[in-house]
Amino acid sequence: MTTQHSRPQPPPTLPKTLGVLRASSYRPRTVKHEIRGNLIAALQAGVDPFPGIVGIENTVRPQLERSLLAGHDVVLLGERGQGKTRLLRTLIGLLDEWSPIVAGCEINDDPFDPVCLRCQRFLAAQGEALQIEWHHRSERYGEKLATPDTSVGDLIGDVDPVKVAEGRRLGDPETVHYGLVPRYNRGIFAVNELPDLSERIQVALLNVLEERDIQVRGYALRLPMDMLLVASANPEDYTNRGRIITPLKDRFGAEVRTHYPLDLADEIALLRQEAHVTAVVPHHLLETVARFTRLVRESPAVDNRSGVSARFAVACTESLAAAALRRGAITGDPEPVARVGDLGGVVPTLHGKVEFEVSEEGREEEVLVHLSRRAVAETFRSRLGGVDLTPLIEWFDSGNALETGDLVTADAILTAVGPLEGLGRIMTALEGEAGETPGLAAACLEMALEGLWLTRRIDKDATGATVTYGGSG
Numbered sequence: 001m002t003t004q005h006s007r008p009q010p011p012p013t014l015p016k017t018l019g020v021l022r023a024s025s026y027r028p029r030t031v032k033h034e035i036r037g038n039l040i041a042a043l044q045a046g047v048d049p050f051p052g053i054v055g056i057e058n059t060v061r062p063q064l065e066r067s068l069l070a071g072h073d074v075v076l077l078g079e080r081g082q083g084k085t086r087l088l089r090t091l092i093g094l095l096d097e098w099s100p101i102v103a104g105c106e107i108n109d110d111p112f113d114p115v116c117l118r119c120q121r122f123l124a125a126q127g128e129a130l131q132i133e134w135h136h137r138s139e140r141y142g143e144k145l146a147t148p149d150t151s152v153g154d155l156i157g158d159v160d161p162v163k164v165a166e167g168r169r170l171g172d173p174e175t176v177h178y179g180l181v182p183r184y185n186r187g188i189f190a191v192n193e194l195p196d197l198s199e200r201i202q203v204a205l206l207n208v209l210e211e212r213d214i215q216v217r218g219y220a221l222r223l224p225m226d227m228l229l230v231a232s233a234n235p236e237d238y239t240n241r242g243r244i245i246t247p248l249k250d251r252f253g254a255e256v257r258t259h260y261p262l263d264l265a266d267e268i269a270l271l272r273q274e275a276h277v278t279a280v281v282p283h284h285l286l287e288t289v290a291r292f293t294r295l296v297r298e299s300p301a302v303d304n305r306s307g308v309s310a311r312f313a314v315a316c317t318e319s320l321a322a323a324a325l326r327r328g329a330i331t332g333d334p335e336p337v338a339r340v341g342d343l344g345g346v347v348p349t350l351h352g353k354v355e356f357e358v359s360e361e362g363r364e365e366e367v368l369v370h371l372s373r374r375a376v377a378e379t380f381r382s383r384l385g386g387v388d389l390t391p392l393i394e395w396f397d398s399g400n401a402l403e404t405g406d407l408v409t410a411d412a413i414l415t416a417v418g419p420l421e422g423l424g425r426i427m428t429a430l431e432g433e434a435g436e437t438p439g440l441a442a443a444c445l446e447m448a449l450e451g452l453w454l455t456r457r458i459d460k461d462a463t464g465a466t467v468t469y470g471g472s473g
Helices: 018-023 031-045 060-069 084-094 117-129 161-165 199-203 206-210 246-251 264-274 283-298 310-331 340-353 364-384 390-397 410-417 423-431 438-454
Strands: 074-077 098-102 132-136 141-145 157-159 176-178 187-192 227-233 254-257 401-405 459-463 466-470
Touching (some): 018 117, 031 060, 031 227, 060 084, 074 084, 084 187, 084 227, 264 283, 283 310, 283 340, 283 364, 310 340, 364 438, 401 410, 410 438, 438 459
Parallel strands (some): 074 254
Antiparallel strands (some): 098 132, 157 176, 401 466
């Protein structure tokens, strides 16, 4: 039985020996030539080479494409939560689906030109009968999260005590235990949070980037590496934990600056793509979360050097869905739909995703609540600014009041209001042609009420988890 993590199995028609491979149509090429060729083919076909990355079409993407076409090693520089690691992982798709290596080689030697002593010895002994195996593109991408305790042995290699104990002499190149970098020879290797590597460890990467080889301790060993080396890093003025040493920065062919989504539509599209929701979150509420996130990023109360990750918005959306799911479980509401009133209970859970200026200590929740209300008001003006809400205001001016809250069902809200002129227009303005379900109708009505309160056209009284909307007096 296969699992999601099973190693992909190569097609049985692929050559199994060097002689058969040589007689086939396969022609070896370096990793960077391979990536360049596949990227050109994707561009010619109009295929997005970096699928799933939102909002970079006219900024990051052209820079990265030029860097890869130039054959440059790349470092992505940007604040947290800008999709740097996700972007690096999409590079897997630019590798050939299957690539031949000498069977059993730890560093994925090219059968036509092996570089390790073991494979060279096998080639001399077996010739055209040299056994080969095929690696899927997913096996040719590796990454390491840089941490201060990362060693040269982890990245490059060290003496293998087991091989020495077996009787081989110290200094024999075959006693080397290869690190992560050579194990992704003929592939792509990524270093996440590169500045977190201590400076002496960064030095070990200099040869990989410039001379394209590795050196292991005192061994008389030179192994030419064929790979694309990529890295991610936060801006140095924020990551006081370390820096990228100047010689290493110089050896990267390109530094590409990433960013958060520039357009509101891209921010919403990112939420739809990344948030795993357990209940319905209406479009107008996704727009509110997107506006909220952008306001937090722009706020002078927030440390703008740290950034506000896309995970802030994703967590907010998922929590709104969870609030609706909780309401449905407790009240028996068969159609849980998130409402704007749920936002008040979610905001306090987001503190840990934002770094505030020191001067704002003690006011964190107050700042987030204020910004969330601004986001609601902006969405209200954008979506309902041109809609006639007079019938709704007159309903309250007639002495009516409406109670809502965490545990008030959609049916209870709609029953309390009764037939209301203009509710259809409100729903169309907020949700388009999404359909008229009770849960969605209640969510749209509550959004209109919250907007009217924020623009001081009706009153609102909050007591615990219960909210009462009434006339302005």
